[in-house]
Amino acid sequence: MLLDLLERERFERVLVFTRTRRGAERLAHILEARDHSVNRIHADRSQSQREAALRDFRDGRTRVLVATDIAARGLDVEAVSHVINYDVPAAPEDYVHRVGRTGRAGNEGQAFTIVAPVDELSMRAIERLTGQTVKRVVLPAFGGAPQQTTNTNGKSFARFARGTSSSVRSFRPRRAR
Numbered sequence: 001m002l003l004d005l006l007e008r009e010r011f012e013r014v015l016v017f018t019r020t021r022r023g024a025e026r027l028a029h030i031l032e033a034r035d036h037s038v039n040r041i042h043a044d045r046s047q048s049q050r051e052a053a054l055r056d057f058r059d060g061r062t063r064v065l066v067a068t069d070i071a072a073r074g075l076d077v078e079a080v081s082h083v084i085n086y087d088v089p090a091a092p093e094d095y096v097h098r099v100g101r102t103g104r105a106g107n108e109g110q111a112f113t114i115v116a117p118v119d120e121l122s123m124r125a126i127e128r129l130t131g132q133t134v135k136r137v138v139l140p141a142f143g144g145a146p147q148q149t150t151n152t153n154g155k156s157f158a159r160f161a162r163g164t165s166s167s168v169r170s171f172r173p174r175r176a177r
Contacts, residue, residue, distance in 0.1 A: 001114055002027075002086055006036060006064065012081040013057065016066045017098050019087040027086060028066045038064040041071045073097045085113040088122045092129040 006014065018024045021042040028040040039053035039062045050070075056062040058077050065071070069089065083102040089095045095113075102109030113134070115123055127133055 002084060003030075003034060005084065005112065006031070007034070012063070013060070013077070013079050014064045014082045014084060015057075015071070015077070015080050015098075015101050016064060016084045016086050017071075017089070018066060018068060019090065021068055023087060024066045024068050031064055031066070036064050037062050038066060040066040042068040043070055069094050069098070071101075075101060077101065081109055083109070083111040085111070088113060088115060088119040088126075090122070092122070092126045095126045096130065 002016065005011075016027065018027055021044045024040045024042045025044075028038050031038040039056055041050045041053050045053070053062065053065065054075070054077070057065040058079075066086075067075075080102045083099050085095070085098060089098060099111035102111055113123075115136075123134065
């Protein structure tokens with residue numbers, strides 16, 4: 001789904017968040033293999049590597065920056081056009097910090113979150129914290145019609161799930177009868 005978004009849409013400067021350092025490395029390698037201009041920031045990178053990655057992203061030499069939550073707070077890049085949460089953050093507060101990286105300094109931006117059924121409880125916690133309902137969207141290539149919702153502060157959010165809310169399956173084991 002991430003590849004579909006990045007290859008179908010021509011996003012200017014995209015910040016992609018993952019939960020883990022290993023996930024950030026894996027995703028960056030996959031994107032590089034598909035000829036995306038990408039770099040990464042996480043705790044296993046040296047300070048000079050992080051600074052170089054951030055400088056290339058700011059200067060437009062890198063279009064996609066894959067990061068863990070090390071970049072969710074305090075990262076100041078004015079021209080982030082899109083934030084994509086590849087993994088739903090473990091803490092709802094981290095979601096707010098992540099999506100706050102786009103649409104800064106009067107610029108517009110969009111934030112997307114890729115959600116699997118297992119992430120439903122985390123998304124509900126995020127909705128409670130923000131006081132906003134995030135509409136579920138299924139991309140056409142993944143079984144649905146495109147939709148988008150805008151929250152009260154004007155930022156657009158899309159939520160991706162396999163199926164509609166009425167068809168979300170529970171992956172908990174069934175009780176014996």
